[in-house]
Amino acid sequence: MRGDALVALLLVAGALGSYYLYSPIPDAIEQRWKLLVTDCFFRSLSHLADLSELLGVMDYMGVMMFITKLEAVVPVSDERVQVEEEVFDGVQVMVYQPRHRGNDGDLRRAVIYLHGGGWCLGSSRMEPYDRLSRRMVEELNAVVVSVEYRLAPKHHFPVPFQDVYRGVKYFLQSSVLASYAVDSQRIAVSGDSAGGNLAAAVAQQLQQDPGQLVQLKAQALLYPVLQALDLNTPSYQQNENMPILPRRLMVRFWSEYLTGNKSLFGAMLSNSHNSPESAGLLKFVNWSALLPESFRGSYGYSAPLTETRGGGGALDTLTDPRASPLLVPDAALQPLPKTYVLTCEYDVLRDDGAMYAARLRGAGVDVTHRHYPSGFHGALMFVVWPTDFDIAHRMTEDYVQWLEHNL
Numbered sequence: 001m002r003g004d005a006l007v008a009l010l011l012v013a014g015a016l017g018s019y020y021l022y023s024p025i026p027d028a029i030e031q032r033w034k035l036l037v038t039d040c041f042f043r044s045l046s047h048l049a050d051l052s053e054l055l056g057v058m059d060y061m062g063v064m065m066f067i068t069k070l071e072a073v074v075p076v077s078d079e080r081v082q083v084e085e086e087v088f089d090g091v092q093v094m095v096y097q098p099r100h101r102g103n104d105g106d107l108r109r110a111v112i113y114l115h116g117g118g119w120c121l122g123s124s125r126m127e128p129y130d131r132l133s134r135r136m137v138e139e140l141n142a143v144v145v146s147v148e149y150r151l152a153p154k155h156h157f158p159v160p161f162q163d164v165y166r167g168v169k170y171f172l173q174s175s176v177l178a179s180y181a182v183d184s185q186r187i188a189v190s191g192d193s194a195g196g197n198l199a200a201a202v203a204q205q206l207q208q209d210p211g212q213l214v215q216l217k218a219q220a221l222l223y224p225v226l227q228a229l230d231l232n233t234p235s236y237q238q239n240e241n242m243p244i245l246p247r248r249l250m251v252r253f254w255s256e257y258l259t260g261n262k263s264l265f266g267a268m269l270s271n272s273h274n275s276p277e278s279a280g281l282l283k284f285v286n287w288s289a290l291l292p293e294s295f296r297g298s299y300g301y302s303a304p305l306t307e308t309r310g311g312g313g314a315l316d317t318l319t320d321p322r323a324s325p326l327l328v329p330d331a332a333l334q335p336l337p338k339t340y341v342l343t344c345e346y347d348v349l350r351d352d353g354a355m356y357a358a359r360l361r362g363a364g365v366d367v368t369h370r371h372y373p374s375g376f377h378g379a380l381m382f383v384v385w386p387t388d389f390d391i392a393h394r395m396t397e398d399y400v401q402w403l404e405h406n407l
Protein backbone atom coordinates (compact mmCIF):
# COMPACT_ATOMS: atom_id res chain seq x y z
CA MET A 1 0.00 0.00 0.00
CA ARG A 2 2.86 2.39 0.85
CA GLY A 3 4.38 1.87 -2.60
CA ASP A 4 1.06 2.60 -4.26
CA ALA A 5 0.65 5.79 -2.25
CA LEU A 6 4.13 6.89 -3.26
CA VAL A 7 3.39 6.29 -6.95
CA ALA A 8 0.18 8.27 -6.54
CA LEU A 9 2.05 11.14 -4.93
CA LEU A 10 4.66 11.19 -7.69
CA LEU A 11 1.96 11.18 -10.33
CA VAL A 12 0.19 14.12 -8.73
CA ALA A 13 3.42 16.06 -8.22
CA GLY A 14 4.50 15.45 -11.80
CA ALA A 15 1.14 16.45 -13.15
CA LEU A 16 0.95 19.61 -11.08
CA GLY A 17 4.27 20.75 -12.45
CA SER A 18 3.08 20.38 -16.01
CA TYR A 19 0.52 21.87 -18.33
CA TYR A 20 -2.35 20.33 -16.42
CA LEU A 21 -2.48 23.44 -14.30
CA TYR A 22 -4.63 24.81 -17.04
CA SER A 23 -7.80 22.81 -16.64
CA PRO A 24 -11.33 23.87 -17.54
CA ILE A 25 -12.92 23.59 -14.13
CA PRO A 26 -16.08 25.71 -14.03
CA ASP A 27 -16.47 28.37 -11.33
CA ALA A 28 -19.70 26.76 -10.15
CA ILE A 29 -17.82 23.70 -8.89
CA GLU A 30 -17.08 23.81 -5.18
CA GLN A 31 -13.61 23.04 -3.83
CA ARG A 32 -12.19 23.63 -7.30
CA TRP A 33 -8.58 23.45 -6.27
CA LYS A 34 -9.07 20.03 -4.76
CA LEU A 35 -10.84 18.79 -7.85
CA LEU A 36 -8.04 20.14 -10.00
CA VAL A 37 -5.45 18.14 -8.07
CA THR A 38 -7.64 15.04 -8.11
CA ASP A 39 -8.16 15.42 -11.84
CA CYS A 40 -4.41 15.83 -12.41
CA PHE A 41 -3.95 12.43 -10.92
CA PHE A 42 -6.63 10.87 -13.12
CA ARG A 43 -5.32 12.53 -16.27
CA SER A 44 -1.76 11.52 -15.55
CA LEU A 45 -2.79 7.96 -14.97
CA SER A 46 -4.73 7.99 -18.24
CA HIS A 47 -1.69 9.33 -20.13
CA LEU A 48 0.49 6.72 -18.50
CA ALA A 49 -2.05 4.07 -19.54
CA ASP A 50 -2.01 5.30 -23.14
CA LEU A 51 1.79 5.23 -23.16
CA SER A 52 1.90 1.80 -21.61
CA GLU A 53 -0.50 0.44 -24.21
CA LEU A 54 1.47 2.05 -27.01
CA LEU A 55 4.68 0.45 -25.76
CA GLY A 56 2.95 -2.89 -25.33
CA VAL A 57 3.71 -3.00 -21.60
CA MET A 58 0.13 -3.31 -20.37
CA ASP A 59 -3.23 -2.48 -21.91
CA TYR A 60 -4.98 0.80 -21.07
CA MET A 61 -7.54 -0.57 -18.63
CA GLY A 62 -4.90 -2.70 -16.94
CA VAL A 63 -3.06 0.48 -15.92
CA MET A 64 -6.28 2.31 -15.02
CA MET A 65 -7.10 -0.51 -12.61
CA PHE A 66 -4.55 1.17 -10.36
CA ILE A 67 -7.39 3.43 -9.17
CA THR A 68 -9.33 0.41 -7.98
CA LYS A 69 -6.30 -1.03 -6.23
CA LEU A 70 -5.46 2.27 -4.55
CA GLU A 71 -8.80 2.29 -2.76
CA ALA A 72 -9.07 -1.44 -2.11
CA VAL A 73 -10.11 -2.57 1.35
CA VAL A 74 -10.89 -5.91 2.89
CA PRO A 75 -14.48 -5.50 4.07
CA VAL A 76 -14.77 -6.89 7.59
CA SER A 77 -17.51 -7.26 10.14
CA ASP A 78 -17.65 -4.82 13.03
CA GLU A 79 -19.90 -4.42 16.07
CA ARG A 80 -22.79 -3.10 13.97
CA VAL A 81 -22.40 -4.59 10.49
CA GLN A 82 -21.82 -8.20 9.56
CA VAL A 83 -20.02 -8.71 6.24
CA GLU A 84 -19.76 -11.95 4.33
CA GLU A 85 -18.41 -12.92 0.94
CA GLU A 86 -20.86 -15.25 -0.73
CA VAL A 87 -21.30 -16.89 -4.11
CA PHE A 88 -24.79 -16.50 -5.61
CA ASP A 89 -25.20 -18.97 -8.46
CA GLY A 90 -21.52 -18.68 -9.35
CA VAL A 91 -21.38 -14.91 -8.89
CA GLN A 92 -19.30 -13.29 -6.15
CA VAL A 93 -21.18 -10.91 -3.88
CA MET A 94 -20.52 -9.09 -0.63
CA VAL A 95 -23.45 -9.29 1.76
CA TYR A 96 -23.67 -6.57 4.43
CA GLN A 97 -26.31 -6.91 7.10
CA PRO A 98 -27.19 -5.49 10.50
CA ARG A 99 -25.37 -7.35 13.24
CA HIS A 100 -28.53 -7.55 15.33
CA ARG A 101 -31.58 -9.06 13.73
CA GLY A 102 -34.06 -7.29 16.01
CA ASN A 103 -37.20 -9.08 17.06
CA ASP A 104 -37.89 -12.54 15.75
CA GLY A 105 -39.88 -12.31 12.55
CA ASP A 106 -38.95 -8.69 11.79
CA LEU A 107 -38.07 -8.50 8.13
CA ARG A 108 -35.53 -6.07 6.69
CA ARG A 109 -35.32 -4.08 3.49
CA ALA A 110 -32.65 -4.89 0.91
CA VAL A 111 -30.56 -2.88 -1.54
CA ILE A 112 -28.75 -4.63 -4.36
CA TYR A 113 -25.82 -2.36 -5.21
CA LEU A 114 -23.82 -2.34 -8.45
CA HIS A 115 -20.55 -0.42 -8.44
CA GLY A 116 -19.40 1.93 -11.18
CA GLY A 117 -16.18 2.07 -13.16
CA GLY A 118 -17.22 1.97 -16.81
CA TRP A 119 -17.76 -1.83 -16.72
CA CYS A 120 -13.94 -2.03 -16.83
CA LEU A 121 -12.82 -0.77 -13.41
CA GLY A 122 -14.02 -0.74 -9.84
CA SER A 123 -14.97 -3.25 -7.22
CA SER A 124 -17.40 -3.55 -4.35
CA ARG A 125 -14.26 -3.87 -2.24
CA MET A 126 -13.29 -0.22 -2.72
CA GLU A 127 -13.43 1.96 0.35
CA PRO A 128 -16.15 4.36 -0.92
CA TYR A 129 -18.46 1.44 -1.78
CA ASP A 130 -17.69 -0.36 1.45
CA ARG A 131 -18.57 2.81 3.39
CA LEU A 132 -21.77 3.35 1.43
CA SER A 133 -22.89 -0.24 2.02
CA ARG A 134 -22.27 0.07 5.77
CA ARG A 135 -24.12 3.34 5.92
CA MET A 136 -27.14 1.84 4.17
CA VAL A 137 -27.12 -1.11 6.55
CA GLU A 138 -27.04 1.18 9.58
CA GLU A 139 -29.42 3.92 8.46
CA LEU A 140 -31.95 1.75 6.64
CA ASN A 141 -31.60 -1.38 8.74
CA ALA A 142 -31.20 -3.04 5.34
CA VAL A 143 -29.36 -6.00 3.89
CA VAL A 144 -27.00 -4.76 1.16
CA VAL A 145 -25.84 -7.11 -1.58
CA SER A 146 -22.90 -5.62 -3.49
CA VAL A 147 -22.21 -7.61 -6.64
CA GLU A 148 -18.66 -8.33 -7.76
CA TYR A 149 -19.36 -8.87 -11.45
CA ARG A 150 -16.65 -9.69 -13.98
CA LEU A 151 -15.20 -6.78 -15.95
CA ALA A 152 -14.37 -5.75 -19.50
CA PRO A 153 -12.23 -5.79 -21.56
CA LYS A 154 -11.55 -9.35 -20.46
CA HIS A 155 -15.29 -9.99 -20.34
CA HIS A 156 -17.29 -8.06 -22.90
CA PHE A 157 -21.02 -7.43 -22.88
CA PRO A 158 -23.19 -9.28 -22.01
CA VAL A 159 -21.01 -11.05 -19.41
CA PRO A 160 -20.95 -8.26 -16.77
CA PHE A 161 -24.72 -7.83 -17.14
CA GLN A 162 -25.31 -11.58 -17.02
CA ASP A 163 -23.23 -11.93 -13.86
CA VAL A 164 -25.28 -9.24 -12.18
CA TYR A 165 -28.56 -10.67 -13.39
CA ARG A 166 -27.71 -14.17 -12.25
CA GLY A 167 -26.74 -12.91 -8.80
CA VAL A 168 -29.92 -10.82 -8.52
CA LYS A 169 -32.17 -13.69 -9.62
CA TYR A 170 -30.57 -15.95 -7.07
CA PHE A 171 -31.06 -13.43 -4.26
CA LEU A 172 -34.70 -12.81 -5.19
CA GLN A 173 -35.70 -16.41 -4.54
CA SER A 174 -38.10 -16.66 -1.59
CA SER A 175 -35.93 -19.14 0.25
CA VAL A 176 -32.82 -16.96 -0.05
CA LEU A 177 -34.69 -13.82 1.00
CA ALA A 178 -36.05 -15.70 3.98
CA SER A 179 -32.59 -16.82 5.02
CA TYR A 180 -31.54 -13.16 5.19
CA ALA A 181 -34.84 -12.11 6.81
CA VAL A 182 -35.57 -9.78 3.87
CA ASP A 183 -39.06 -8.48 3.10
CA SER A 184 -39.70 -9.44 -0.53
CA GLN A 185 -41.87 -6.33 -0.97
CA ARG A 186 -39.05 -3.93 -0.07
CA ILE A 187 -36.10 -4.55 -2.35
CA ALA A 188 -34.29 -1.95 -4.47
CA VAL A 189 -31.61 -2.13 -7.11
CA SER A 190 -29.14 0.71 -7.30
CA GLY A 191 -25.81 1.66 -8.80
CA ASP A 192 -23.62 4.53 -9.90
CA SER A 193 -22.39 5.28 -13.41
CA ALA A 194 -21.93 1.93 -15.20
CA GLY A 195 -23.53 0.37 -12.13
CA GLY A 196 -26.56 2.59 -12.78
CA ASN A 197 -26.63 1.22 -16.30
CA LEU A 198 -26.64 -2.34 -14.97
CA ALA A 199 -29.28 -1.47 -12.36
CA ALA A 200 -31.62 0.06 -14.96
CA ALA A 201 -31.13 -2.97 -17.21
CA VAL A 202 -31.77 -5.40 -14.35
CA ALA A 203 -35.01 -3.62 -13.40
CA GLN A 204 -36.26 -3.84 -16.99
CA GLN A 205 -35.26 -7.44 -17.54
CA LEU A 206 -36.88 -8.61 -14.30
CA GLN A 207 -40.18 -7.12 -15.47
CA GLN A 208 -39.95 -9.06 -18.70
CA ASP A 209 -38.92 -12.32 -17.11
CA PRO A 210 -42.03 -14.51 -17.20
CA GLY A 211 -41.01 -16.73 -14.30
CA GLN A 212 -39.98 -13.91 -11.99
CA LEU A 213 -42.15 -13.81 -8.87
CA VAL A 214 -40.43 -11.23 -6.67
CA GLN A 215 -40.18 -7.77 -8.25
CA LEU A 216 -38.38 -4.63 -7.14
CA LYS A 217 -39.93 -1.85 -5.11
CA ALA A 218 -37.49 0.81 -6.29
CA GLN A 219 -34.53 1.59 -8.50
CA ALA A 220 -32.01 4.32 -7.70
CA LEU A 221 -29.77 5.35 -10.55
CA LEU A 222 -26.80 7.58 -9.72
CA TYR A 223 -25.43 9.46 -12.73
CA PRO A 224 -26.17 6.39 -14.86
CA VAL A 225 -24.95 5.56 -18.40
CA LEU A 226 -28.07 4.65 -20.36
CA GLN A 227 -27.44 4.66 -24.08
CA ALA A 228 -24.72 4.21 -26.70
CA LEU A 229 -26.65 5.57 -29.66
CA ASP A 230 -25.98 9.30 -29.39
CA LEU A 231 -22.62 10.24 -27.88
CA ASN A 232 -23.05 13.90 -28.81
CA THR A 233 -25.85 14.99 -26.50
CA PRO A 234 -25.45 18.54 -25.12
CA SER A 235 -23.90 17.15 -21.94
CA TYR A 236 -21.36 15.13 -23.95
CA GLN A 237 -20.46 18.31 -25.82
CA GLN A 238 -20.47 20.68 -22.85
CA ASN A 239 -18.41 18.36 -20.64
CA GLU A 240 -16.05 16.95 -23.21
CA ASN A 241 -13.00 17.79 -21.08
CA MET A 242 -14.54 17.78 -17.63
CA PRO A 243 -12.64 16.18 -14.73
CA ILE A 244 -12.96 12.51 -13.82
CA LEU A 245 -14.90 11.41 -16.90
CA PRO A 246 -13.91 13.25 -20.09
CA ARG A 247 -15.86 12.22 -23.19
CA ARG A 248 -12.93 10.29 -24.58
CA LEU A 249 -12.78 8.06 -21.51
CA MET A 250 -16.54 7.40 -21.54
CA VAL A 251 -16.35 6.47 -25.22
CA ARG A 252 -13.44 4.21 -24.42
CA PHE A 253 -15.46 2.48 -21.67
CA TRP A 254 -18.33 1.92 -24.09
CA SER A 255 -16.16 0.48 -26.81
CA GLU A 256 -14.27 -1.79 -24.43
CA TYR A 257 -17.53 -3.00 -22.90
CA LEU A 258 -19.09 -3.84 -26.24
CA THR A 259 -16.28 -5.31 -28.29
CA GLY A 260 -12.62 -6.05 -28.65
CA ASN A 261 -12.67 -4.39 -32.08
CA LYS A 262 -10.58 -1.24 -31.65
CA SER A 263 -12.19 0.46 -34.64
CA LEU A 264 -15.40 0.96 -32.64
CA PHE A 265 -13.60 3.46 -30.43
CA GLY A 266 -12.80 5.79 -33.31
CA ALA A 267 -16.28 5.43 -34.77
CA MET A 268 -17.88 6.24 -31.43
CA LEU A 269 -15.61 9.24 -30.93
CA SER A 270 -16.97 10.73 -34.14
CA ASN A 271 -20.50 9.53 -33.31
CA SER A 272 -20.55 7.61 -36.60
CA HIS A 273 -20.93 4.15 -35.08
CA ASN A 274 -24.61 3.63 -35.90
CA SER A 275 -26.22 1.70 -38.69
CA PRO A 276 -29.55 1.96 -40.56
CA GLU A 277 -31.04 -0.42 -37.96
CA SER A 278 -30.50 2.27 -35.30
CA ALA A 279 -32.75 4.74 -37.13
CA GLY A 280 -35.94 3.50 -35.55
CA LEU A 281 -34.49 4.04 -32.10
CA LEU A 282 -33.52 7.68 -32.56
CA LYS A 283 -36.80 8.89 -31.11
CA PHE A 284 -35.92 7.33 -27.74
CA VAL A 285 -32.82 9.53 -27.42
CA ASN A 286 -34.07 12.60 -29.20
CA TRP A 287 -32.73 15.16 -26.76
CA SER A 288 -34.32 17.96 -28.70
CA ALA A 289 -37.68 16.61 -27.56
CA LEU A 290 -36.72 15.01 -24.22
CA LEU A 291 -34.51 17.58 -22.49
CA PRO A 292 -35.66 20.78 -20.82
CA GLU A 293 -34.45 23.97 -22.46
CA SER A 294 -31.97 24.62 -19.64
CA PHE A 295 -30.22 21.36 -20.56
CA ARG A 296 -30.41 21.82 -24.32
CA GLY A 297 -28.70 25.19 -24.02
CA SER A 298 -27.66 26.61 -27.34
CA TYR A 299 -26.79 23.25 -28.86
CA GLY A 300 -28.56 22.57 -32.13
CA TYR A 301 -30.01 19.12 -32.61
CA SER A 302 -28.71 16.91 -35.36
CA ALA A 303 -29.59 13.24 -35.26
CA PRO A 304 -26.65 10.79 -35.20
CA LEU A 305 -25.80 9.44 -38.64
CA THR A 306 -27.22 6.01 -39.24
CA GLU A 307 -25.78 5.24 -42.67
CA THR A 308 -22.19 5.03 -41.56
CA ARG A 309 -22.08 1.48 -40.17
CA GLY A 310 -19.04 2.40 -38.09
CA GLY A 311 -19.97 0.01 -35.31
CA GLY A 312 -18.52 -3.00 -37.08
CA GLY A 313 -19.29 -6.13 -35.13
CA ALA A 314 -21.01 -4.23 -32.30
CA LEU A 315 -24.16 -3.17 -34.13
CA ASP A 316 -26.53 -5.43 -32.26
CA THR A 317 -24.99 -4.99 -28.87
CA LEU A 318 -24.94 -1.22 -28.71
CA THR A 319 -28.69 -1.02 -29.12
CA ASP A 320 -29.46 -4.05 -26.94
CA PRO A 321 -31.64 -2.76 -24.08
CA ARG A 322 -29.44 -4.64 -21.61
CA ALA A 323 -26.62 -2.31 -22.71
CA SER A 324 -28.74 0.76 -23.55
CA PRO A 325 -31.83 0.69 -21.32
CA LEU A 326 -33.00 4.06 -22.66
CA LEU A 327 -33.62 2.52 -26.08
CA VAL A 328 -36.89 0.78 -25.26
CA PRO A 329 -40.49 1.71 -26.06
CA ASP A 330 -42.73 3.26 -23.39
CA ALA A 331 -44.46 -0.07 -22.86
CA ALA A 332 -41.22 -1.46 -21.42
CA LEU A 333 -40.91 1.52 -19.06
CA GLN A 334 -44.47 1.54 -17.72
CA PRO A 335 -44.15 -1.40 -15.31
CA LEU A 336 -40.93 -0.11 -13.74
CA PRO A 337 -40.82 0.62 -10.03
CA LYS A 338 -40.47 3.97 -8.29
CA THR A 339 -37.27 5.60 -9.48
CA TYR A 340 -34.59 7.96 -8.18
CA VAL A 341 -32.30 9.51 -10.78
CA LEU A 342 -29.31 11.64 -9.79
CA THR A 343 -27.65 13.80 -12.43
CA CYS A 344 -24.75 16.28 -12.31
CA GLU A 345 -24.37 19.38 -14.43
CA TYR A 346 -20.69 18.75 -15.14
CA ASP A 347 -21.03 15.23 -16.44
CA VAL A 348 -21.14 13.83 -19.97
CA LEU A 349 -23.88 11.48 -18.72
CA ARG A 350 -26.16 14.22 -17.42
CA ASP A 351 -28.50 13.96 -20.42
CA ASP A 352 -28.69 10.16 -20.30
CA GLY A 353 -30.13 10.42 -16.78
CA ALA A 354 -32.33 13.41 -17.57
CA MET A 355 -33.82 11.75 -20.66
CA TYR A 356 -34.51 8.54 -18.77
CA ALA A 357 -36.21 10.50 -15.98
CA ALA A 358 -38.34 12.33 -18.55
CA ARG A 359 -39.27 9.16 -20.40
CA LEU A 360 -40.11 7.25 -17.22
CA ARG A 361 -42.27 10.11 -15.99
CA GLY A 362 -43.97 10.24 -19.40
CA ALA A 363 -44.71 6.53 -19.07
CA GLY A 364 -46.36 7.09 -15.68
CA VAL A 365 -43.56 5.95 -13.38
CA ASP A 366 -43.09 7.77 -10.06
CA VAL A 367 -39.74 9.54 -10.58
CA THR A 368 -37.58 11.68 -8.31
CA HIS A 369 -34.98 13.47 -10.40
CA ARG A 370 -32.28 15.19 -8.36
CA HIS A 371 -30.06 17.42 -10.43
CA TYR A 372 -26.92 18.89 -8.87
CA PRO A 373 -26.05 22.17 -10.64
CA SER A 374 -22.52 22.10 -9.17
CA GLY A 375 -22.07 18.34 -9.37
CA PHE A 376 -19.44 16.45 -11.34
CA HIS A 377 -19.30 12.83 -12.45
CA GLY A 378 -18.21 10.32 -9.85
CA ALA A 379 -18.69 12.78 -6.96
CA LEU A 380 -20.23 10.12 -4.71
CA MET A 381 -16.93 8.26 -4.69
CA PHE A 382 -15.08 11.17 -3.12
CA VAL A 383 -15.80 10.64 0.54
CA VAL A 384 -12.36 9.55 1.68
CA TRP A 385 -9.65 11.95 2.78
CA PRO A 386 -7.69 13.55 1.11
CA THR A 387 -10.03 13.50 -1.90
CA ASP A 388 -13.23 14.12 0.05
CA PHE A 389 -15.76 16.63 -1.28
CA ASP A 390 -18.64 18.27 0.58
CA ILE A 391 -20.96 17.59 -2.33
CA ALA A 392 -20.32 13.86 -2.01
CA HIS A 393 -21.69 13.94 1.53
CA ARG A 394 -24.75 15.95 0.51
CA MET A 395 -25.48 13.57 -2.38
CA THR A 396 -25.09 10.49 -0.21
CA GLU A 397 -27.36 11.97 2.44
CA ASP A 398 -30.13 12.76 -0.04
CA TYR A 399 -29.88 9.37 -1.74
CA VAL A 400 -30.04 7.42 1.52
CA GLN A 401 -32.92 9.62 2.72
CA TRP A 402 -34.83 8.86 -0.47
CA LEU A 403 -34.35 5.14 0.15
CA GLU A 404 -35.44 5.61 3.75
CA HIS A 405 -38.74 7.13 2.61
CA ASN A 406 -39.39 5.11 -0.52
CA LEU A 407 -38.13 1.61 0.11
Ligand SMILES: *[C@@H]1O[C@H](CO)[C@@H](O)[C@H](O)[C@H]1NC(C)=O
Nearest residue numbers: 282283286287288289301303
Ligand atom coordinates in the same frame (compact mmCIF):
# COMPACT_ATOMS: atom_id res chain seq x y z
C1 LIG B 1 -36.59 15.12 -32.58
O1 LIG B 1 -37.46 16.03 -31.95
C2 LIG B 1 -37.67 17.20 -32.70
C3 LIG B 1 -38.46 18.18 -31.83
O2 LIG B 1 -39.41 17.57 -31.07
C4 LIG B 1 -38.36 16.84 -34.00
O3 LIG B 1 -38.58 18.01 -34.79
C5 LIG B 1 -37.48 15.86 -34.79
O4 LIG B 1 -38.14 15.42 -35.93
C6 LIG B 1 -37.13 14.67 -33.92
N1 LIG B 1 -36.16 13.85 -34.62
C7 LIG B 1 -36.08 12.53 -34.50
C8 LIG B 1 -35.03 11.84 -35.29
O5 LIG B 1 -36.83 11.88 -33.80
Ligand SMILES: *[C@@H]1O[C@H](CO)[C@@H](O)[C@H](O)[C@H]1NC(C)=O
Nearest residue numbers: 261263264309310311312313
Ligand atom coordinates in the same frame (compact mmCIF):
# COMPACT_ATOMS: atom_id res chain seq x y z
C1 LIG C 1 -13.99 -4.03 -36.85
O1 LIG C 1 -14.94 -3.06 -37.27
C2 LIG C 1 -14.77 -2.59 -38.59
C3 LIG C 1 -15.84 -1.57 -38.91
O2 LIG C 1 -15.92 -0.58 -37.97
C4 LIG C 1 -14.86 -3.74 -39.58
O3 LIG C 1 -14.59 -3.26 -40.87
C5 LIG C 1 -13.89 -4.84 -39.21
O4 LIG C 1 -14.12 -5.95 -40.03
C6 LIG C 1 -14.06 -5.25 -37.75
N1 LIG C 1 -13.04 -6.20 -37.40
C7 LIG C 1 -13.32 -7.38 -36.85
C8 LIG C 1 -12.16 -8.24 -36.53
O5 LIG C 1 -14.46 -7.73 -36.62
